[in-house]
Amino acid sequence: MTDSSTGSGEAQSRARYLLDGRRVTVADLVSGGLLKEGERLRFVRPRVGESHEATVAPRGWIRLSDGEEFRSPSKAAMVAVGYGTFDGWEAWQVDDGRYLTQLRQELLDHAAEEAEPPAAEEQQQTSVSPKERHTRLKEARESAEAGRPLSLSVQELLAWWGATGRGLVNDQIEAELANHSLITSPEFDKVPLTTTVHLVKAAEEEVDDVPLTGSPATITVSAGASDEQESRETGLTVGTLPSALGGVISVKPTATFEEVITLMMLHDFSQLPVLAGPHNLRGSVSWKSIARARHADPGAHLSQAIVDARDVRYDHDLIDVLPTLAEHDFILVRDQRNAIAGIVTAADVAQAYGDLAGHFLLIGEMDRRLRQVIAGAFTLPEVTKLCDAEGERITSFGDMTVGDYQRVLENPELWEQLGWPLDRKVFIARLEEIRKIRNNVMHFNSSDPLPKADVDKIRNLNKLLREYGE
Template sequence: MRAWTVRGGWDGHREETALETGAAIAGWAEVRHDFSEQSTFDDLCALLDECYPAESPRTRKNWAHQIWRFLHEISVGDYVVMPRKYRDVVAIGQVTGDYEYQADQPPGYRHIRPVKWLRTVERAAISGDLRDSMGTLLTVSELSRRDAAERVKMLAENGTDPGYSGAIAAPDDIDALIADVDAAGSRQLSVRDLLGLWGFGRRTSEALEEVGSTLQRHGLTVRPDFTTVQLDSIVTVVASDPEDTEATSPASGSEAVEATPQDLTWRVGNVRQQMDVVSVKRSDSLHRAIELMVTKRLSQLPIVDDHHRLLGVITWESIAHRSITGAGVELWDARAAQFPPAAHSEQELFSRMEDIRKFGFVIVVDSENVVTGIVTAADLADELEARVTPFMVLEELERRLRHAIYGMSPDLLKSVGKKKAEKPEDLTLGNYSYLFENPAVWKWLGWPFEQAGIVERLRAVARYRNEIAHWNIDAPENEPQKLADARELLDLLKLVTPVTR
């Protein structure tokens, strides 16, 4: 059993006909021939060359692969999902027959697979990773990863997605990523693994420029935008399909604002936050909420519906207010009368800082209002510590190095190669490795360390300083080994420079 997405046109124009007639409809209005008459893939390519001479060879080859799947790879018994374009729902059905060419239908409605439509589910009922996989712009694509077929089956049977929490193996390289997307229409991986394909560990301006331009050049995009989420968040790389101008039309359910490749704005989704959110339902008791808040040490709890969509918030303040006023005893009666509007991961963080200051938190939701995280004042404090600590360590390193060479003669200072190096303040952190290479300088210092080891440590720390000198989306703490190396050098310097100026 396999699962497939067969979309109903870039503007949803085939959706109602598909549901009314019990069919998955492939489109390709210019092909007014029975596809099954093409016995080989090359024959199919030749037919598309004839019908779409103005399109690029790459586009026609892409379409041929999609049509081949529709004809030969989709089997009777497989599941089909059709995201509705202008509705927050997805139709799910099961294939009941082979490909048919219906010559009496209008162009664009002739290529069909019989389908028994089983259920329509709200998009919010589908976990974000599977929902993003359905957001590919290809007309026909397979849902193959993270137990997708079994999850679609469960959605068809009872309207619930059991989800999937296992790790995702990254492609071997950039070419493998492109090949995976070409074959299936989408490929999921973590942001960290995506950057790693280009050799980057953080989202620097250079990383965003190179990754973004390469993806764009190959007609690929990332949902949600990889600049707006955590490094270890799962994103979906999807391909566009130029048929019926779908290449320029957003995928249904993927309306989040995408940052430009050069965008280094600090966004709500970039802050390390509570992602596995504890919540209560409206039907839960107030005692249940209090128990969770005490045992989990929480100051607030989202109140959600059966699909985890945000309905309200309960806080210690709102519970106290209920007790004082003698309001009802139900959990809903104790909800906060005021709480900050929900945030989206792509929003600029500073636009929500006042809410976090005033209320102590903002709840993060996705495009379906499903709760995905909470950013608290404590989370911001942790983020600030992660960003400031490397600079504090480097600042102390530089002060101790400067203290170590006070009293050194100008002649020795000039051995660093800087003509104007007449006092310690003239040196930058990057200069010290060159200065300490000088045997006379090392003798003057009289340190009980190996000269070559200290010089190499200084060079590594100088490189680290250069890497974090400019603002980047991710905190320097995301490269903990380099910070640890800087701390080790600082510990050594503390032994020989006990006092700093």
């Protein structure tokens, strides 16, 4: 017989598991008693007069009528149709007419009822509990369905997860948004922190139906509708630069040289885009193109000074546009609606990478000094005993990670052997904070400026290590 306290603990664990940063699967619906193995599913498309059948396979996957099985409802819907992009949770329904998304919502609502308030120490790390966040996301979806999508800044969105910058939290945010069939527009991890994003239904980002050109089994679902995304590291994108979506001053093709020259002088610009409308880029004019046009024809019109201009979407990887920037000095940036929304210059990129280099230098000094402290105080066998007992990873002190430094220094015996007149627990707590900061900078969306508080934490640790580590 199961102890009631044990049952309660299992319920709490499952509730936290479902609410705190993972995508709900069809298998979760089966294990939660909301679906049964062998249950029939239908995907009806009344506008085109077709219907597709499927069943719930033993492992909680969706089995199409031809026997193919998919873990992702979206992938199953796409392969069943043969083209297009679909939110499978909104597509498949059971015999009583309910959609998978309704069953998923029921499962999450039940988990929210079971969830306990966060412990005091957890409450200090996040201002919103998983239960409260679930409520906010549920309300956001209702607003999106009513055509009134919730608008908030990226910083405000991150605060729901107790984060001040993007990085390790990105996957958790995307998973919890996906559980409510929500995405942000524009994508929250590809724009500056101050940008306003809208929580919209994933289905609103569907592309027009286009027949597939390859085997359906090899098609990938777009980020907006996929419910089975792999974890991905996000680096600098064009949109994360402040000027990329910060607006653009432009002229019409019918403008005069006098208008262009006045604007360029007043704003200290080297070039101006020429737009026939927010989506219609005609090119650009620059001091060089004006000089060449007037040299060739003193009576030239502006149209003779317009030259080609390059443009990219805001979510384009920044590193891929560096050759274009080197050749043209600037690129124009299109937003999620394909409108010209900003301009990025070579100087903007130099500033971004310069700031990023500063982060790396601070973290590099910390890593080097911690390694020197440990190498000077302990033997390699003492270190590997704690960090690599199997002897498969650490062959020298240079192989150690920040996590390894932490495991060594949190050991009471080795800390006493170190002989520092400092509190071990306080030091380790700070090192754990910095380890998370480091992971964000080194591996994820490191375009976000480090908050001053985080920079000070690293600087102060480096100062301490310089004092005690010599």
